[in-house]
Amino acid sequence: MSDATEASGPVDPAAGAAEAGAPAARRVKVVLVDDHRMFRTGVQAEIGQTERTGVEVVGEAADVDQAVAVITATRPEVVLLDVHLPGGGGVEVLRRCAPLMADAESPVRFLALSVSDAAEDVIGVIRGGARGYVTKTITGTDLVDSVFRVQEGDAVFSPRLAGFVLDAFASTDAAPVDEDLDRLTQREREVLRLIARGYAYKEIAKQLYISVKTVESHVSAVLRKLQLSNRHELTRWATARRLV
Amino acid sequence: MPDAAAVPIEDERPLRKLYRSGEGRLLGGVARGLAGHLGLPVIWVRLIFIGLFTANGLGALLYAAFWFFVPLGVGGVAAQRAAMVTTETAPDGRRRLVARKPDKGQIVALLAMLAVAMVFVGSMDLGGPTKAYLWPTLLVAAGVALVWRQADNARRARWMEVGRKRRTLTIARTAAGVLLVGVGVSGIFVLRGSASDLSAALQAALAVLVGIALLAGPYLVRMTQDLSEERLMRIRAQERAEVAAHVHDSVLHTLTLIQRNADSAGEVRRLARAQERDLRAWLYKPEGTGKEEAEEPDTLAEAVRRNAAEVEDKHGVPIEVVVVGDCPLDERLTAQMQAAREAMVNAAKYGGEGGAVQVFAEVEGETVFVSVRDRGPGFDLDAVPDDRMGVRESIIGRMQRNGGAARLRTVPGGGTEVELEMERTAAT
Numbered sequence: 001m002s003d004a005t006e007a008s009g010p011v012d013p014a015a016g017a018a019e020a021g022a023p024a025a026r027r028v029k030v031v032l033v034d035d036h037r038m039f040r041t042g043v044q045a046e047i048g049q050t051e052r053t054g055v056e057v058v059g060e061a062a063d064v065d066q067a068v069a070v071i072t073a074t075r076p077e078v079v080l081l082d083v084h085l086p087g088g089g090g091v092e093v094l095r096r097c098a099p100l101m102a103d104a105e106s107p108v109r110f111l112a113l114s115v116s117d118a119a120e121d122v123i124g125v126i127r128g129g130a131r132g133y134v135t136k137t138i139t140g141t142d143l144v145d146s147v148f149r150v151q152e153g154d155a156v157f158s159p160r161l162a163g164f165v166l167d168a169f170a171s172t173d174a175a176p177v178d179e180d181l182d183r184l185t186q187r188e189r190e191v192l193r194l195i196a197r198g199y200a201y202k203e204i205a206k207q208l209y210i211s212v213k214t215v216e217s218h219v220s221a222v223l224r225k226l227q228l229s230n231r232h233e234l235t236r237w238a239t240a241r242r243l244v
Numbered sequence: 245m246p247d248a249a250a251v252p253i254e255d256e257r258p259l260r261k262l263y264r265s266g267e268g269r270l271l272g273g274v275a276r277g278l279a280g281h282l283g284l285p286v287i288w289v290r291l292i293f294i295g296l297f298t299a300n301g302l303g304a305l306l307y308a309a310f311w312f313f314v315p316l317g318v319g320g321v322a323a324q325r326a327a328m329v330t331t332e333t334a335p336d337g338r339r340r341l342v343a344r345k346p347d348k349g350q351i352v353a354l355l356a357m358l359a360v361a362m363v364f365v366g367s368m369d370l371g372g373p374t375k376a377y378l379w380p381t382l383l384v385a386a387g388v389a390l391v392w393r394q395a396d397n398a399r400r401a402r403w404m405e406v407g408r409k410r411r412t413l414t415i416a417r418t419a420a421g422v423l424l425v426g427v428g429v430s431g432i433f434v435l436r437g438s439a440s441d442l443s444a445a446l447q448a449a450l451a452v453l454v455g456i457a458l459l460a461g462p463y464l465v466r467m468t469q470d471l472s473e474e475r476l477m478r479i480r481a482q483e484r485a486e487v488a489a490h491v492h493d494s495v496l497h498t499l500t501l502i503q504r505n506a507d508s509a510g511e512v513r514r515l516a517r518a519q520e521r522d523l524r525a526w527l528y529k530p531e532g533t534g535k536e537e538a539e540e541p542d543t544l545a546e547a548v549r550r551n552a553a554e555v556e557d558k559h560g561v562p563i564e565v566v567v568v569g570d571c572p573l574d575e576r577l578t579a580q581m582q583a584a585r586e587a588m589v590n591a592a593k594y595g596g597e598g599g600a601v602q603v604f605a606e607v608e609g610e611t612v613f614v615s616v617r618d619r620g621p622g623f624d625l626d627a628v629p630d631d632r633m634g635v636r637e638s639i640i641g642r643m644q645r646n647g648g649a650a651r652l653r654t655v656p657g658g659g660t661e662v663e664l665e666m667e668r669t670a671a672t
Contacts, residue, residue, distance in 0.1 A: 159602060163567065166606070197566075197602060197617060198602030198604070
């Protein structure tokens with residue numbers, strides 16, 4: 001989701017700093033939850049060099065029970081969460097960590113990192129409370145960027161996820177008028193459409209003549225609506241696809 | 245030691261077990277089953293039974309006992325009769341037995357038996373009261389036979405996939421059996437005492453039945469539970485085998501190819517992407533097959549995905565597809581798909597170094613929007629020589645001829661995006 005010039009090639013500290021905004025001053029504590037040790041090692045190698053990326057990996061877990069224990073013990077700011085885990089999957093971790101997420105002072109935020117981009121997995125963890133969803137093909141720089149975004153409380157969408165959300169709300173067009181609260185605004189839809197087309201937040205900002213912050217707040221609004229409102233329409237959408 | 249090794253294999257023959265024969269039987273298949281088991285001609289066994297029958301009905305008793313206790317199976321089908329049962333490969337790959345001939349002989353046998361029984365009963369000279377019980381007893385016997393035959397049919401249907409007759413017939417048969425037994429038993433009671441005793445007798449019978457149910461109930465419940473659990477395990481094992489087969493067929497082969505081509509990064513990437521797509525289709529598609537490659541796609545989403553997959557395979561550049569909404573393909577949309585494919589090919593060829601090509605398709609009411617985007621070096625359309633027709637004719641020209649519009653957005657150094665917009669044909 002970041003610029004192509006940065007996505008290719010090795011992690012550039014300067015570019016990472018520009019993207020994430022002064023990592024030397026800011027550090028983010030991260031817990032890795034994935035049942036494949038190889039993958040955890042890989043992610044650790046990509047983002048774990050704290051002085052360069054600003055990401056500090058404070059714990060790892062391989063299943064649901066371990067994850068809940070480690071998260072409770074270390075209180076990270078961001079959890080990189082695999083969707084398919086032994087012991088109930090990422091959704092179960094989200095469910096059991098719900099009080100930590102709701103904590104007003106130092107909330108734990110979840111970023112789903114999965115190899116699967118099937119609709120049921122994506123919608124499941126987003127509705128469970130994850131603040132974003134990225135696939136495992138993401139580059140190190142983009143992942144660091146996403147971690148910081150999530151830590152700040154913003155949502156991170158992959159193009160694919162944006163597509164699912166658009167799909168979910170597109171079918172509601174013909175439905176009788178629902179509360180405006182439950183609908184995506186024109187602007188939010190535009191932003192999602194550009195994300196689905198593979199634009200980075202910065203590029204979207206440039207194209208719509210708004211600030212990156214505004215883009216992020218639109219995306220967060222979408223996430224909020226996806227989680228809390230539009231119940232029956234999402235249910236209908238999910239039932240139509242035999243997801244629930 | 246080849247000799248020593250050969251001996252145990254010789255002993256591996258399946259255990260011989262007595263089954264009643266489901267095929268070529270006249271009544272319960274007892275005679276045929278026995279014949280197969282003992283290796284005798286069927287006619288001998290039948291003659292022996294008839295011979296025993298004349299000895300105070302011993303044959304009938306023996307036959308009935310066999311019928312009750314020996315399970316129905318494929319055992320004992322003599323070789324010369326084997327043509328009636330053939331194995332056939334079903335569409336799902338499993339072999340199944342197929343019966344070829346309707347059991348006409350059975351009806352004849354049944355009638356013959358009835359006639360013999362009547363003669364037998366008629367010729368019997370029993371005391372008055374004993375004779376009166378005979379008819380109810382026969383009724384009971386007939387009812388029991390009917391129900392047992394029904395059970396046979398159910399079992400046969402399970403292992404042969406034939407005899408899927410109408411349910412009403414099954415129910416009618418069972419009901420008739422129960423009715424016969426009921427009438428017979430009541431008859432005995434009525435004969436024994438006066439009709440007034442009937443209700444008391446029925447109550448006693450009911451009490452006995454409840455008692456039996458209480459005693460045997462736990463065993464029955466446990467047995468059915470064991471059975472269903474066993475069935476579940478079998479289904480699971482089957483599923484696992486299927487997954488294993490698929491992984492073997494596709495994933496392992498691809499990994500082998502990747503090992504062989506480890507030096508060429510492009511080839512490895514191409515193989516891995518193709519395998520990923522295949523596996524995804526297999527895992528997440530509802531039917532799980534995703535194999536019908538030959539047919540033409542008839543919806544937009546399918547067409548976009550198919551085109552992207554083909555271009556991806558051909559050029560080895562990853563293409564990420566996002567489709568929102570779906571609609572059937574019409575003539576205009578087909579043209580749009582061709583233009584989109586051309587755009588994908590261009591993006592893969594010239595913009596592939598910048599990362600994945602992104603394809604986005606959306607059905608928005610009556611219009612269909614497709615965007616193909618790469619992060620390559622970009623180019624200047626005006627600088628392209630006039631004789632190069634790729635973009636001008638295949639994409640822009642084609643869209644315009646079909647009543648759509650194509651926009652090209654390209655920034656040198658910032659990638660290229662082709663936007664294709666087309667109205668759907670009105671009639672939907």
